[in-house]
Amino acid sequence: MMFSHNRPVVSVVVPMYNNSRFIGNTIRSILGQSFSDFELLIYDDHSTDDSVELASSFSDSRIKIFRSPVNLGPEKNWNRAISDVRGRYVKLVCGDDILFSECLEKQVGVLENPVHAGISLVSCQRTIIDPEGKPLIKKVNFMSGGRIEPVDVIRKMIRMGTNIIGEPVCGLYPAELIGKINGYSAVVPYTIDLDFWMQLLKHGDLYMIDEPLCAFRISNLSWSSRIGELRHSQFLEFMEQAASDKSHEVTDLDMFIGRINSAVQSMTSLMGFKLFANHE
Secondary structure, three states: OOOOOOOOOEEEEEEEOOOOOOHHHHHHHHHOOOOOOEEEEEEEOOOOOOHHHHHHOOOOOOEEEEEOOOOOOHHHHHHHHOOOOOOOEEEEOOOOOEEOOOHHHHHHHHHHOHHHOOEEEEEEEEEEEOOOOOEEEEEEOOOOOEEEOHHHHHHHHHHHOOOOOOOHHHOEEEHHHHHHOOOOOOOOHHHHHHHHHHHHHHHOEEEEEEEEEEEEEOOOOOHHHHOHHHHHHHHHHHHHHHHHOHHHOOOHHHHHHHHHHHHHHHHHHHHHHHHHHHHO
């Protein structure tokens, strides 16, 4: 990965596939950031709707759009999206999610502060929104704010039985770490983001900003909803993989509690996705 001397501070990458219903709002939320030193790279995964035309309608020198001649699928398209960034920091925003106006400013502020040396991932709380952008949950709060060591993050995530760090839209991380990790892996599709976060946490601590700075959208068009019924089995697989790494210090009690909580979280999520599928 080559960096320009005039590189932006942040690379915001947007993997996009048939997001015509939402991509306009996603792009506007990124362009409306209080922090303006970023590039916006949009990677279309051979959409069959007018997503590319809508994205191309924005006139801003920071935007670049790349089209794939074939459909790669989320894993390959996400890895393509982070393969040629110029920024010091990277944020991946799916083509239906939203950044609140101070998201980049506050997350960059953490990573640029010398006091926070050794942070490999900054995340934030998020709001859950419906297809119309209406808040369903104004603040998903599984973790307190501040600096947290990886072992504490992973053990709590297993006990909670769910993603306590957040979806890709929640995170910002140093671009230099991309060459030190294996990228996104959809071997266990539901935990593609958790696997990526864990790879980053091999290289430093997590810093959680305890306020919602972005919105994660749920709809029957989202990838999350399409794999919802596999959630429990796939999170159990993630737990087993995490526990197999002795450096994570996962106990039998952690696993026992996590299995119960994962089942509950899965049923709740599945009911929510089916509710939206019936109303859309």
